Amino acid sequence: MRMSVALETVLARAGLKVTAAEFLTLVEDAARRLAPPHPDPGAYFSSDQREALTEVGVDLTPRSDTDPDPRARAVATQAVLRDTALTVTEAAARLNVDASRVRHRIAAGRLMGWKDRGGWRLPAWQFADGRLLPGVEVVLPAFPPDQPPLVVAAFMTTPQEDLPLGERQATPREWLLAGGDPERVARLASVLGSPA
Template identity: 85%
Template sequence: MSVALETVLARAGLKATAAEFLELVEDAARRLAPPHPTPGAYFSPDQRDALAEVGLDLSPRVDSDPDPRARAVATQAVLRDTALTVTEVAAQLGVDASRIRHRLADGRLTGWKDRGGWRLPAWQFADARVLPGLDVVLHAVPPDQPPLVVAGFMTTPQEDLPLGDRQATPREWLLAGGDPHRVARLASVMGSPA
């Protein structure tokens, strides 16, 4: 299996051995809440009735159901594996590492503290530069949104961002010179009920 996994990792451009990647997956799975066998237990009887009334299925998950955490764990592992250190970003942008830390503090770059220091998601960089208009977008992102949610938003096509005959991701939109304020408006409601 490790040879097949290393082949997949190489094709995806991920710089990790099979063992390192599996360690990331295990760590991400540990961080996620364990699956709850009875989702209805999270709610009061009145809440369960209201949710059932609008069609939400609160029945316990059965063993044959796919585990919804699997995709999240894999995505989290890839996000962490492809993230860059402050030193790597500084070298890529041709600036001092202190400027990168300053941009993180000002909210002009996003990242998280991990063992060994800051990690910055790679999606916010292209061609040895920061995405144009990224600072406008990041200032609109609600502060309670974790890096995985922000990465998902920035790399998922949005119907409000047409690019030619298709929907663009916010990242593609910014790279194509699209108005960052348009992306910021979408980002500002991230995590809000639809």
């Protein structure tokens, strides 16, 4: 009971409109969707690939029970992304358009969304002050089609070296809100997931 109150306090401070029980269900669901808890990284590669990776210093040792679980941050991020996402109806109200227009924009790749229980969910990062994020219709088509919404959201909300804003690096979202060139963000987005 005490943990539930503490969790609800944290969720409220973060602006998440979800109960502790609902949030924990989201976390459990996200954890199930991720990789197994103790993967053997070497099992994903052929013996030649394992040898080559080991030669360049890649550690393919399986995680032990005492190692920190890297999935925890991903699970929490996924739960927040899902909880803050808008339904088609909410997005339509925010944009002051009919719900069919929102679904049309999703189909045309001019809005990002994913199918969830109960319908489409649209990540909140692509909206600002009752409108679409400026330049989002230029940026979204540039993302490689294999990039999931969680990766796209992380990119759009993480400072990028190539997007200076004053004395600091801006996130793509901040860059677009400040009137930055969407083509610059689109170029960065187009190589997301590509080998360096």
